[in-house]
Amino acid sequence: MRPALCRLCGSYCPILVTVEKGRATKVTGDRNAPLYEGYTCPKGRALPEHHNGPSRLLSSRKRGPDGTYAPISSDDAMDEIAQRVQSIIARHGPRSVALYWGTGLCTFPQNVNIAAAWMEAIGSPMVFGATAIDKPGAPIAQALHGHWPAGHPPFEEAEAWILIGLNPLISRSGGFPPNNPGLRLKEAVDRRGMKLIVIDPRETETAGRADLHLQARPGSDPAILAAMIHVILRERLQDSAFLDENVMGLASLKAVTDDFPPERAGAMAGVDPAAIEETARIFANSRYAGIGTGVGPSFSLTGTLTDYLASCLMTLCGFWSRAGDRVTKPHVLLPAYQPRAEPMAPFPAWGTGERLRMRGLGYNAAGMPTGALPDEILTEGEGRVRALFCMAGNPMMAWPDQHRAFAALKSLDLLVTADLEMSATARISDYVIAPKLTLEMPGTSALVESAKYYGHNRGIEGPYGRYFPAVVAPPEGADVIADWELYYGLAQRMGLQLAMKTAFGIGQHLEIETQIDLLDMVSKPTDDDLIALGCRKSRVPLDVVKSYPHGRMFNEAQLRVLPRTAECEARLDIGNVRMMAELAAFQPPPFGGSEASHRIFMMVSRRTNRMMNSSGRLNPKLAPLEPTNPAFLHPDDIADLRLVPSGQVEITSRHGSITAIVQPDAGLLRGCLSITQGFGGNPDETDDPEGLGCNTGRLLSADAEFDPISGIPRMGAVPVRISKRP
Structure with missing residues (x-):
């Protein structure tokens, strides 16, 4: 059995792969790997069928004039695509070419780096991602509130945890430890008495194990959080010393939340006001507590306000790491950094990048507005998108307003999709590129290490590092390429130089110096070459990490939070003007009738x-x-x-x-x-x-x-x- 990581989602569970005659035949959890205790989900255990199933494409496809698809070699496909892209740019300019990436980027994060480098090389800013139709409120709220680079105390110290529209036993998404969440929950609730509170209209698998389940009406989460703040301030449960030193906007927050007593919020949300009060007291009276938010509030158009108020609650109670505390998420494969117990000030959440032609939208902290991309394709005029490249995603299944998305994608001059099968998007594409799959590519744990930059309470705790080589080769006779090879191949054919950028930080604050690596455009790099470039400044040398095939906790990389510097004048903002106006006007969507x-x-x-x-x-x-x-x-x-x-x-x-x-x-x-x-x-x-x-x-x-x-x-x-x- 060969050790690897499942990369179907961002949890990156360690697995053992049984290989027979060059084919993966079985996947189990790796009990020799730290942190996960041998856990893997049904999707991970079905990886052999994922790789060997009858629907998998083993060569690329090209759509003919009659709408049918025929095999085409990857080299011929890149030749033709490069010519068509050059023609489109010559007629309509580089902005007419767009890129969309989906949640499948977990497979090999360097795919996105190279695709983005190609977009920059052709001069197009039209890069769109799944974040903007999933949880865009999280990074936007972080920009408005500010960031605490030292992070939060360890989950094992939490005395309470609130989950809002989040079901980690199924989703394993950010806001709760992703490494074997069922066991983490059992340890926390059953063994050390952590209070679990779930706010969700469903009694989910997680809610069924909660101490309190506030079965709130959809879209009412901000009212509950505002009422919690009301109770905390009314009963003076806040951490005043922390607020005095690190925070601004308290008066504004209090003025607005004064209008959200539990009785009013309970009527809005359809929950018992006493349960809101109990939740607030459990949270604020804890030595440390955390909050995780899911996509439910985001889909209800309350995502930014919900995430912002969740951050305000963390800050009101001072639930951030202090000087001398152990850094919960130190770097191993990322470059070294040293956090301090001080705020990073809020930064512009929008208005600093490319503007769309539609609805006054533009680049923001969550990226380009994917929800408006179909209109950028359908609307005539200068700047219209005429070519789209889809990577690690399936827009016809993921994008809202499917009829509009279908009309947009069908109207393109060129649609190129990389997919393992003839998905809904592939079935209307001009070219379908057959990709290598996860077990056919090497990987590292760097993605879960960097998750902390995309919202609080995300990622793996502890100095965990892991590398693994490819487990199997692609099937004999297959013509499959990594997603990044498509964009590298196009750059070669178009005479472009690619510069791979690696940067980690929040907004305008980069904790790590941006790495820019010019790729050799004559001799194509390997997957491992790209990994090595991204890790060339890693805190623990990549070769050392490689020497532990099941991964390791690199305690030598453990850090302590340093004190605040005398020069720091930054403050977290819990009274942002826009958020306070939105909260003051908040009304949940009508329920019933x-x-x-x-x-x-x-x-x-x-x-x-x-x-x-x-x-x-x-x-x-x-x-x-x-x-x-x-x-x-x-x-x-x-x-x-x-x-x-x-x-x-x-x-x-x-x-x-x-x-x-x-x-x-x-x-x-x-x-x-x-x-x-x-x-x-x-x-x-x-x-x-x-x-x-x-x-x-x-x-x-x-x-x-x-x-x-x-x-x-x-x-x-x-x-x-x-x-x-x-």
Whole structure:
């Protein structure tokens, strides 16, 4: 068995891979690796089927005039694509070429570095990512609040933890330790008595283990957090000494939250005011407590305010590491840095980069506004996007407003997608590049090490470092390339020099000097060459990390937080003018009511343990376990609507309709409909609710309601009607 890391998501669980005759045949958790205790999820255990399944592309594809696809060598594909890109740039300028990357970037983060270097080399700023339609509020809130570079105390010291719209037992996403979250939760709650509080309209797997579950109405989270602040300030539970030295805006925050007593917030959220008060006291009276937020608040268009208020609560109680504390997330494969117990001031969250032609949107702390990209493609005029490259993502499943996305992608002069199978986006692309997969590429743990730069309470704690070589070679006779090789190959053919940039920091504050490495454009580097470039200033030499095949805790890299410098005048801002105005005007979306004799339900999202977004739908081991995405309702709502479990229903919003299979969920707040994203087919394909499932993007509009900074449209707390299909 060969040690490796699963890289289907950012948790990077250590695995052992059984290889027989050059093929991966089995994956189990690696009990010899630190931190994870042998954990891996069903998706990780299905990696052999991921690599060897019948739907995997073993050569690239080109669409012909009749719409059918034929094999094409990767070299010929790059020749043709390079010529077409040069022609498009010559006619329309470099801004007409755009890049989109999805959550699959975990596979090999250097893919994004090289693709971004190619975009910079051609002179296009049109780089879009999944962050802007997932959790854009987290980096924007961090910019408005400021940053505490020393981080937070260890999770093992937490006496309370609040999870808002977050279910780490299934999602393993940021806001809670990702290394075996089930065991971490058991250790914390059962063994050392940590209080777990969940705010969620669903009784999720995590909420079922909570001390308190505030089953709040969708989109009401800011009211609950504001009321918690109200209680803390009213009862003087804040850390006044920390605030006096490090914080500004307290008076503004108090003035606004004075209008959010628990009684008012409880009425808004549909929860007991006493539960809000208890939550506030448990949190503030803890020696240390933390908060994690999920995509639910973000989809409800309250993401920035929710994340901002969560940061304010952490700061009000002084839950940040102090001088002399152990640094919880020191560097191993990243360059050395030395944090101090002092703030990093807020910095501009928008208005410093490229502007879009649509809706006053532009570059912001979460990147370019992906929700507006279809309009940049569809709208005629100077600056129109005419070529799009999709990497590590599936826009037709991920982008909101699927009909608009479909029209946009179909109208492009050139659409190039890298995908392991003929996904929904691949099926409308001009070229589909067949990529190498995770076990065919080396990797390191540097990504989980850098997660702390994308929001508090993210990433692995401790000086953990890991490298592993490729476990297997691509199948014999396959013509597959790493995603980065496409952009390197295009640069070669276009006579461009690529400069790979590596930088880590928050906003305008870089804790580490930016590395710029000019690539050899004659002799192509290897995957390992790119890893070595990114780690050439690592705190622990890469060769040392390589000598531990199962990874190691490099205690020699452990640090202590240094004291504040006398020159530091920065302060965290808990009274940002824009956030206070948004909170003062806050009203949760209407809940309940009736229209045309049908109740109005609020659609909310959920994740599955067997799929990573749209990835895994064709995996022969996973697909039979979860073939479709049911619309879950409370059993009493099913009865009231006279529906039948497993029967078909029509779900209709102001913007469209879909057909789904209905199933009961007794833990769901009545009046809510919960459904997983990333399923279904393209609009021109036959609907198959029992097979492909349904695409919730057809219920959304990209421009009817959207965040004015990130451009994310309303993707959650969406009013819908439900009717029985004849």
